[in-house]
Amino acid sequence: MEWEIVMGLEVHVELATKTKIFCSCTTEFGGKPNTHCCPICTGMPGTLPVLNKKVLEYAVRAGLALNCDITRYNKFDRKNYFYPDLPKAYQISQLYLPFARNGHVDLETESGRNVTVRIHEIHMEEDAGKLVHSLFGDKTYPDYNRCGVPLIEIVSEPDFRESEEVIAYLNKLKTTLEYLGISDCKMEEGSMRADVNLSVRKKGSTEFGTRTEMKNINSLKSIERAIAFESKRQIEILENGGEIIQETRRWDENKEKTFSMRSKENANDYRYFPEPDIPPISITEDEINYYNSIRPEFAEEKVVRYMSEYGMTKKDAQIIVSSKYLAKLFEETVEKCGDPSEVRYWMMMQVLYFMNERNVQPENITLSSDKFAQFVKIVKDGRINKQIGKKVFEVMFFGDESFDVEKYIKENNLEQVEDTTLIAQTVEQVINDNPKAVAQYKSGQKKIAGFFIGQVMKKLGGKANPGTVGKAVNEALEKLL
Numbered sequence: 001m002e003w004e005i006v007m008g009l010e011v012h013v014e015l016a017t018k019t020k021i022f023c024s025c026t027t028e029f030g031g032k033p034n035t036h037c038c039p040i041c042t043g044m045p046g047t048l049p050v051l052n053k054k055v056l057e058y059a060v061r062a063g064l065a066l067n068c069d070i071t072r073y074n075k076f077d078r079k080n081y082f083y084p085d086l087p088k089a090y091q092i093s094q095l096y097l098p099f100a101r102n103g104h105v106d107l108e109t110e111s112g113r114n115v116t117v118r119i120h121e122i123h124m125e126e127d128a129g130k131l132v133h134s135l136f137g138d139k140t141y142p143d144y145n146r147c148g149v150p151l152i153e154i155v156s157e158p159d160f161r162e163s164e165e166v167i168a169y170l171n172k173l174k175t176t177l178e179y180l181g182i183s184d185c186k187m188e189e190g191s192m193r194a195d196v197n198l199s200v201r202k203k204g205s206t207e208f209g210t211r212t213e214m215k216n217i218n219s220l221k222s223i224e225r226a227i228a229f230e231s232k233r234q235i236e237i238l239e240n241g242g243e244i245i246q247e248t249r250r251w252d253e254n255k256e257k258t259f260s261m262r263s264k265e266n267a268n269d270y271r272y273f274p275e276p277d278i279p280p281i282s283i284t285e286d287e288i289n290y291y292n293s294i295r296p297e298f299a300e301e302k303v304v305r306y307m308s309e310y311g312m313t314k315k316d317a318q319i320i321v322s323s324k325y326l327a328k329l330f331e332e333t334v335e336k337c338g339d340p341s342e343v344r345y346w347m348m349m350q351v352l353y354f355m356n357e358r359n360v361q362p363e364n365i366t367l368s369s370d371k372f373a374q375f376v377k378i379v380k381d382g383r384i385n386k387q388i389g390k391k392v393f394e395v396m397f398f399g400d401e402s403f404d405v406e407k408y409i410k411e412n413n414l415e416q417v418e419d420t421t422l423i424a425q426t427v428e429q430v431i432n433d434n435p436k437a438v439a440q441y442k443s444g445q446k447k448i449a450g451f452f453i454g455q456v457m458k459k460l461g462g463k464a465n466p467g468t469v470g471k472a473v474n475e476a477l478e479k480l481l
């Protein structure tokens with residue numbers, strides 16, 4: 001029997017405001033436990049929360065970017081539950097009137113399929129603290145630094161059928177929010193966390209099966225594995241005549257399995273009621289017009305522009321715009337040196353290579369567009385060849401502020417050898433030193449010319465102009481025939 005997987009996603013994203021949602025404590029990641037909190041975010045009696053305006057701005061801009069209708073009159077609600085990471089014993093969230101609804105995201109998956117995922121709603125809420133368990137499991141230490149860090153929760157419709165759609169969606173959310181500058185969306189630091197609701201049904205059926213929820217999976221790889229495991233588990237149960245229990249399951253990365261955590265709770269388990277301490281919020285037409293006017297150029301718009309403006313392939317453009325930091329480095333360098341195809345070449349050949357090989361995150365690239373542009377000009381002017389260029393680029397990429405391309409090339413004597421007399425002399429010497437190879441060439445093995453070119457380049461320290469050397473070698477060899 002053929003089965004179909006049905007998934008919906010709830011994605012929590014921490015907003016990158018400097019201070020928390022209802023107080024002026026810092027939102028900075030890390031810090032000594034319980035040093036980023038105050039009586040408000042720890043919910044001491046008698047304190048009053050005040051909404052951080054920046055949180056509302058960031059949230060609304062996210063809603064607009066995800067094509068949502070903005071709820072002009074929205075408000076906060078209290079979600080009551082007791083857990084040691086939540087000292088107030090309630091979380092301020094939005095249930096009845098979330099600030100954004102009815103959005104959608106258009107996706108292109110890895111295999112090139114176009115999919116649209118609908119967004120049910122987005123609401124604002126505060127984050128809870130963290131519980132740190134001791135190594136031996138006998139003690140738990142609450143750290144309230146994260147209490148009150150602003151979150152938006154993006155709730156999709158159950159529109160996902162395959163894990164590649166989930167991955168494309170999360171990547172798209174990440175780049176969109178990163179371009180907006182409202183979150184760094186780092187899954188590994190927990191600033192973007194995904195819960196996957198998953199059920200299976202027979203192909204062709206329109207009814208939904210009973211779903212389970214997998215919470216806070218913290219990497220794209222884990223999400224793929226968790227989906228594969230959980231869908232297989234449900235199909236096996238159903239094929240053996242069993243029943244799926246609606247519950248929350250924990251994905252264990254090491255065991256590569258999901259485990260039952262608790263039976264799924266419903267909204268009424270939380271006894272939500274309107275938050276009495278915060279007045280309702282109204283969002284004006286002017287505010288929305290203003291947010292639309294400061295909206296940045298998004299990744300897919302950049303792809304179209306790069307293809308038409310720079311003649312780039314779609315694939316190359318998609319890679320560069322996948323991070324706003326890479327796109328910025330590319331655009332600024334092109335602007336400074338005026339040669340998009342050369343900049344593209346070094347981005348693809350070197351920047352992406354080092355990022356993969358040494359696991360450098362785009363936001364941690366220290367190479368400036370000034371240095372990059374200067375380097376491109378030097379290569380273009382033929383002052384160093386591409387082979388030497390690769391070595392210089394590596395030193396420059398990992399070098400610090402003080403690295404000077406000009407100085408480095410001079411000090412290491414790397415300038416390209418254009419001296420045709422010297423090249424001709426070296427060619428002659430290499431031909432004299434290799435009678436065997438010359439005989440092979442004479443017997444018709446023309447490909448051996450490559451060997452001579454290699455030898456000449458080596459003798460000249462790799463610094464000669466490869467074009468000039470190739471020409472000189474071919475001319476000299478032809479004379480021998």
Ligand SMILES: [Zn+2]
Pocket residue numbers: 020023024025036037038039040041042148
């Ligand atoms: Zn505080």
